[in-house]
């Protein structure tokens with residue numbers, strides 16, 4: 001399973017320019033190589049322009065869904081569509097869409113844990129739906145959004161539901177870079193699954209973002225890591241047999257005693 005991750009610098013408050021950037025990146029990436037899955041960052045259409053989201057957020061994915069499904073079908077590629085500000089049910093949600101090679105939306109997720117350090121809870125609604133796993137090319141996977149990474153129960157639940165790859169789409173600030181790196185590695189090791197993350201770079205409103213998008217294997221090795229500053233594409237192959245081998249060698253899941261904790 002070949003990945004290409006877009007560690008993107010987002011243009012604040014400008015969905016059409018960001019869509020143009022993503023379209024050009026997909027066209028370039030799919031011409032240069034043939035990845036199976038593309039990954040975008042959190043809130044990639046607007047950035048964290050929270051006070052402008054009443055105006056900038058889209059309605060029920062009406063801009064992002066046709067945009068992503070057209071690209072997925074045209075290039076026969078799966079897309080983990082980062083997340084976007086999305087109006088529905090009378091609120092604004094931080095929503096992610098996953099699209100398969102046929103151009104079908106196969107999973108939607110609304111970020112459950114809103115990040116107080118960026119005031120997200122003052123402007124957005126937290127997701128109310130239970131997170132679940134989805135399948136791309138026959139592989140079970142999960143998806144969380146940025147601050148969700150701090151809640152190990154969520155990733156564990158996805159692992160228990162069969163996920164072998166966990167995607168983390170993010171706008172994680174440089175100020176907490178140490179946590180970004182350590183928590184991803186912890187989630188990979190404790191759940192014995194691949195962690196594939198896409199974080200943005202650049203600055204908005206005096207916040208600098210950490211980049212360092214990663215692919216970590218179920219043993220905790222970093223297979224690829226982006227720089228902490230530059231817009232770039234991170235690529236690597238994820239070979240799923242390793243998750244099964246690590247789960248056999250260190251049988252954490254069969255050693256659990258959940259009734260005692």
Ligand SMILES: NC(=O)CCC(=O)C(=O)O
Nearest residue numbers: 115146147171172173176
């Ligand atoms: N966009 C986010 O959720 C940022 C999370 C963060 O800054 C942190 O957990 O620290």
